[in-house]
Amino acid sequence: MSISILTGNDAAAHAARLARVQVVAAYPITPQSPVVEMLSKWSDQGDLQAELVRVESEHSALTVCIAAATVGARVFTATSANGLAYMNEQIWWAAGARLPVVMCCVNRALAAPWNVLNDQQDSMSVRDAGWVQLYCRDNQEVLDTTLQAWRIAEELGLPVMVCYDGFLLSHTVMPVDVPEASAVDAFLPRHEPIPVIDLARPRNVGPVTFADPRANADGVICHGYMELRALHQEALTRALQVIPRVERSFAALFGRSRGALTWGHLLDDAEVVLVAAGSIGVELTVAAEALRAEGVKAGVLGIRAYRPFPAEALRQALQGRRLALVFDKAMSYGHEGPICSDVRSALFGAPGAPPVFGAVAGLGGRDAAARELAEVARRALADLDRGVRQRPAEWVNLQLEERA
Amino acid sequence: MGTRDCQHQIAMSSPAAGEAGATGDWRTERPVLDPALCLAQKQEKEACQLCWVYCPDLCIARGVPPAVLLTYCKGCGICAEVCPTDAIAMVPERESAAAAAGGAR
Amino acid sequence: MTRLVDLPTQEHMLPGNRACAGCSLGIGLRSILKALDGKAVMTVPASCLTVIGGMYPTSSVTVPWLNVAFPGCAAAAAGLAAGLRATGRDREMTVLAMAGDGGTADIGIQALSGAAERNDDFIYVCYDNEAYMNTGTQRSGLTPAGARTTTTMLGKRENPKDMCRIMEAHGIPYVASTSAVFPDDVYDKLARARTLRGLRYVHMNTPCPSGWSFEPRDSVTVGQLAVDTGLVVLFEVEGGVFRLTGRSKTLAKRGKRPPVADYLATQGRFKGMSPEAATEIQRWVDGRWAEYLRRDAAGATT
Numbered sequence: 001m002s003i004s005i006l007t008g009n010d011a012a013a014h015a016a017r018l019a020r021v022q023v024v025a026a027y028p029i030t031p032q033s034p035v036v037e038m039l040s041k042w043s044d045q046g047d048l049q050a051e052l053v054r055v056e057s058e059h060s061a062l063t064v065c066i067a068a069a070t071v072g073a074r075v076f077t078a079t080s081a082n083g084l085a086y087m088n089e090q091i092w093w094a095a096g097a098r099l100p101v102v103m104c105c106v107n108r109a110l111a112a113p114w115n116v117l118n119d120q121q122d123s124m125s126v127r128d129a130g131w132v133q134l135y136c137r138d139n140q141e142v143l144d145t146t147l148q149a150w151r152i153a154e155e156l157g158l159p160v161m162v163c164y165d166g167f168l169l170s171h172t173v174m175p176v177d178v179p180e181a182s183a184v185d186a187f188l189p190r191h192e193p194i195p196v197i198d199l200a201r202p203r204n205v206g207p208v209t210f211a212d213p214r215a216n217a218d219g220v221i222c223h224g225y226m227e228l229r230a231l232h233q234e235a236l237t238r239a240l241q242v243i244p245r246v247e248r249s250f251a252a253l254f255g256r257s258r259g260a261l262t263w264g265h266l267l268d269d270a271e272v273v274l275v276a277a278g279s280i281g282v283e284l285t286v287a288a289e290a291l292r293a294e295g296v297k298a299g300v301l302g303i304r305a306y307r308p309f310p311a312e313a314l315r316q317a318l319q320g321r322r323l324a325l326v327f328d329k330a331m332s333y334g335h336e337g338p339i340c341s342d343v344r345s346a347l348f349g350a351p352g353a354p355p356v357f358g359a360v361a362g363l364g365g366r367d368a369a370a371r372e373l374a375e376v377a378r379r380a381l382a383d384l385d386r387g388v389r390q391r392p393a394e395w396v397n398l399q400l401e402e403r404a
Numbered sequence: 405m406g407t408r409d410c411q412h413q414i415a416m417s418s419p420a421a422g423e424a425g426a427t428g429d430w431r432t433e434r435p436v437l438d439p440a441l442c443l444a445q446k447q448e449k450e451a452c453q454l455c456w457v458y459c460p461d462l463c464i465a466r467g468v469p470p471a472v473l474l475t476y477c478k479g480c481g482i483c484a485e486v487c488p489t490d491a492i493a494m495v496p497e498r499e500s501a502a503a504a505a506g507g508a509r
Numbered sequence: 510m511t512r513l514v515d516l517p518t519q520e521h522m523l524p525g526n527r528a529c530a531g532c533s534l535g536i537g538l539r540s541i542l543k544a545l546d547g548k549a550v551m552t553v554p555a556s557c558l559t560v561i562g563g564m565y566p567t568s569s570v571t572v573p574w575l576n577v578a579f580p581g582c583a584a585a586a587a588g589l590a591a592g593l594r595a596t597g598r599d600r601e602m603t604v605l606a607m608a609g610d611g612g613t614a615d616i617g618i619q620a621l622s623g624a625a626e627r628n629d630d631f632i633y634v635c636y637d638n639e640a641y642m643n644t645g646t647q648r649s650g651l652t653p654a655g656a657r658t659t660t661t662m663l664g665k666r667e668n669p670k671d672m673c674r675i676m677e678a679h680g681i682p683y684v685a686s687t688s689a690v691f692p693d694d695v696y697d698k699l700a701r702a703r704t705l706r707g708l709r710y711v712h713m714n715t716p717c718p719s720g721w722s723f724e725p726r727d728s729v730t731v732g733q734l735a736v737d738t739g740l741v742v743l744f745e746v747e748g749g750v751f752r753l754t755g756r757s758k759t760l761a762k763r764g765k766r767p768p769v770a771d772y773l774a775t776q777g778r779f780k781g782m783s784p785e786a787a788t789e790i791q792r793w794v795d796g797r798w799a800e801y802l803r804r805d806a807a808g809a810t811t
Contacts, residue, residue: 023595051592054627059580059581066585067575067577067586067587068589073596093577097414199602202568202574203418203568204570205415205576207559207562207564208565209564214566216417216567217422220566221410416565419523420567422567424526457513460539461526461530461535462539463524480531480726
């Protein structure tokens with residue numbers, strides 16, 4: 001164990017190296033590029049024994065990972081924003097094919113207009129594809145979560161997306177405890193997949209599948225498309241147990257725990273709970289402390305696993321509170337922020353559920369500092385005191401009016 | 405129909421003939437080989453075999469003479485077309501069915 | 510050259526598959542898999558071949574096969590090659606990418622060009638039936654001028670891309686043009702490609718009765734006429750040296766080819782074409798043929 005000063009991108013690359021990935025395929029995009037550059041350098045220096053496929057697009061990056069994972073190799077890729085959008089077709093393929101692909105999504109705003117700075121619209125837009133999605137608060141978490149991602153992926157046969165905020169984490173240095181390779185080997189043993197590609201047992205993988213079950217030549221009934229999708233959903237549901245178990249086993253080996261499905265800060269007696277995913281959660285802890293200094297019992301509930309969505313954990317954590325205020329760094333345009341929607345639906349009809357207010361923050365890198373986030377909470381509490389129970393999301397730090 | 409579940413997590417097929425069923429059902433004409441005209445038969449060895457080479461559906465077995473596998477033969481007629489001695493005729497299914505029934509209708 | 514009667518008897522496909530009656534792809538695929546001795550893993554994007562491969566849970570081939578999204582065939586092959594190398598199994602089998610003309614020349618060309626530039630280690634076969642046949646005969650970048658498709662009702666105006674020249678320009682070790690209805694030529698080219706490393710590209714003309722509008726029984730004769738008229742030319746380029754093969758080589762020696770109009774007349778898709786348009790195609794074919802002869806002569810002296 002040694003403390004290094006690393007960016008989030010460095011931390012992700014170190015995790016891939018320590019996991020002894022066998023095939024890496026990636027295409028550069030800001031702010032993800034340093035991950036690929038670092039893995040390329042290590043490969044050229046002989047410090048990383050992996051096949052590096054320097055592909056010509058993100059679509060090919062994920063396609064290479066899909067094929068290599070089918071052969072049984074441990075694979076890794078990383079991307080951001082429009083790169084993630086460009087591989088969208090294969091995001092669905094990797095999930096439907098139940099492949100343990102691990103991908104870092106360095107969260108960045110989607111064009112148009114061009115913007116290379118942070119929000120979470122990219123990964124939120126593929127939340128329905130059937131990947132496990134984990135969001136990181138800081139660079140230690142980037143490293144730890146990426147290592148845990150392979151355990152989760154390989155146990156469940158599901159791809160895992162490790163999301164961390166562009167620039168705020170990807171290009172910001174922090175002290176990170178980088179574990180020894182031997183310790184990681186104990187946590188993450190060599191991947192031993194059942195070979196799907198086998199000359200002695202030839203299989204046609206991912207063929208056209210009918211809606212209904214169909215018998216094979218031996219009369220065994222095989223699934224229809226909908227049964228396979230139900231199994232996929234079942235695996236994601238199982239991830240609600242697997243993610244905490246993997247985290248406990250990581251904590252036992254490495255002596256640090258950063259939360260499993262969710263994390264909390266000043267939560268025990270909190271009346272107002274600020275909810276968010278990613279590094280904005282750290283900013284919210286500062287806001288909560290400021291509110292506490294004013295006598296407002298505020299706390300933070302961070303969402304680490306966004307898919308599968310920890311609905312039961314949220315019901316328990318939010319029961320009996322006065323208000324849940326959800327900060328989204330993305331929008332489902334025409335409706336509301338995605339996390340806000342999901343929290344509302346998880347709490348709907350639950351006994352003791354608080355009202356849920358939404359706030360949209362930090363789009364395209366717009367500042368969302370603790371001071372402003374605390375202001376949002378104060379306004380929300382004022383609304384609540386006036387008897388408001390439903391209201392449209394507040395866009396934090398929006399300056400449209402001032403120009404008029 | 406079987407009763408066992410496949411235990412598959414993903415769609416993954418195993419090889420078997422007749423994936424599309426007994427594709428001989430698609431046929432409106434069937435190839436009928438006249439051994440007397442077949443080169444292999446005349447030379448009494450596995451010569452020629454062009455009908456076997458060109459059958460896209462693996463429905464002709466090599467031999468002296470070659471044999472047609474009617475269960476899956478789709479009746480495309482390529483074998484009749486490539487036969488250098490016109491030993492294969494495409495006969496409408498209705499007539500061949502009648503012939504099989506001894507001419508009685 | 511392997512004689513037709515001497516092609517291996519061991520098959521790696523099964524009867525009763527979902528191909529249309531008379532589809533020439535079955536003839537070509539039988540030869541391809543024989544040349545690889547069944548020791549191959551295929552990867553196939555959405556195309557007619559997906560249908561031939563079969564619907565879950567039954568497969569019509571006896572080699573491993575990975576289905577892949579339409580634009581990704583070459584990238585999947587690169588991934589299979591990388592994965593097999595990373596897990597120490599790359600000597601067990603050849604990676605065979607097989608896509609149609611649309612999956613190769615249109616939506617798949619970016620991934621293919623990238624893999625060729627990297628010289629990834631696999632064989633890529635484009636089976637060219639000259640339109641999007643699996644979706645019902647829409648024009649592709651390889652549909653010939655004059656052909657009517659469901660998106661070119663009056664006949665396509667543009668000549669097809671020259672995929673072999675595009676692939677040659679990448680400087681890969683092996684580029685070949687063949688036809689599914691010359692199974693000996695297909696076999697020899699795949700057998701040769703199998704002995705090489707890096708990206709090997711084989712372009713296979715694949716007559717399609719339903720899309721080109723001719724009787725299923727005529728697949729072989731139509732495909733042979735395409736070669737005889739010089740519309741399709743059998744050749745290979747290895748290490749930059751060009752040579753005509755098989756029937757095209759014989760035609761070059763003979764010096765005489767039947768007119769393209771004979772070929773056009775065999776298919777409904779060219780029906781109603783003006784004589785001027787047919788003359789223009791003849792001129793285009795003659796120009797290309799002269800270039801092939803020149804390259805063959807140059808190749809023979811090197």
